[in-house]
Amino acid sequence: MSDDHTHVQEFFSARATDWDDRFPDDGPAYAAAVADLQLRPGDRVLDAGCGTGRALPPLRAAVGPSGVVAGADLTPAMLEAATRAGRHREGALLLADVAALPLRSGSLDAVFAAGLIAHLPRPAENLRELARVVRPGGVLALFHPIGRAALAARQGRRITPDDLRAEGNLGPLLARSGWRMTSYVDEDARFLALAVREDRAS
Numbered sequence: 001m002s003d004d005h006t007h008v009q010e011f012f013s014a015r016a017t018d019w020d021d022r023f024p025d026d027g028p029a030y031a032a033a034v035a036d037l038q039l040r041p042g043d044r045v046l047d048a049g050c051g052t053g054r055a056l057p058p059l060r061a062a063v064g065p066s067g068v069v070a071g072a073d074l075t076p077a078m079l080e081a082a083t084r085a086g087r088h089r090e091g092a093l094l095l096a097d098v099a100a101l102p103l104r105s106g107s108l109d110a111v112f113a114a115g116l117i118a119h120l121p122r123p124a125e126n127l128r129e130l131a132r133v134v135r136p137g138g139v140l141a142l143f144h145p146i147g148r149a150a151l152a153a154r155q156g157r158r159i160t161p162d163d164l165r166a167e168g169n170l171g172p173l174l175a176r177s178g179w180r181m182t183s184y185v186d187e188d189a190r191f192l193a194l195a196v197r198e199d200r201a202s
Helices: 006-013 027-036 056-063 076-084 123-132 148-154 167-176
Strands: 044-048 068-073 092-095 108-114 134-144 179-187 190-197
Touching: 027 056, 027 108, 027 134, 027 190, 044 056, 056 068, 068 076, 076 092, 123 134, 123 167, 167 179, 167 190
Parallel strands: 044 068, 044 108, 068 092, 108 134
Antiparallel strands: 134 190, 179 190
């Protein structure tokens, strides 16, 4: 994918209005993935590529009223859908590119990213930017509400050896980007890779 974000914005703009209706049963999977982040009251967390903000309610519940929750997305129509759904009440919505986040270095405790990695134009650099905004020891969750095989079947394609989400590819990619993968689950019902921010982003 090129660095021109027009394609991504067009893809999601066309689907924003009925996005939640297309996947009405994903809520529990989002909540379970957020629980695996083991956030604490008062933590600061970003939903990177937040879309319609489906992760924002469980993230807010996890960090409580004293915590900070933000959702960043590149597509205005998705953020508008999040606002219509009332999810702007759970956290600040930012029109922002995850390749250049308007956040201070080390200002977050965690990043949650659902379905994001397939849309990153430069995965190593973009994951390094996520590492920049997270404190050492902070956590990253790369999530999808269905696993790789189920998603490929839904999209009418086969998994290829260069799939970034394959464990053998994702671990080294994260390591090059300032993260250490600590957990990897790829089941029909969900995909979830957890990583810890190393002392220095590479």
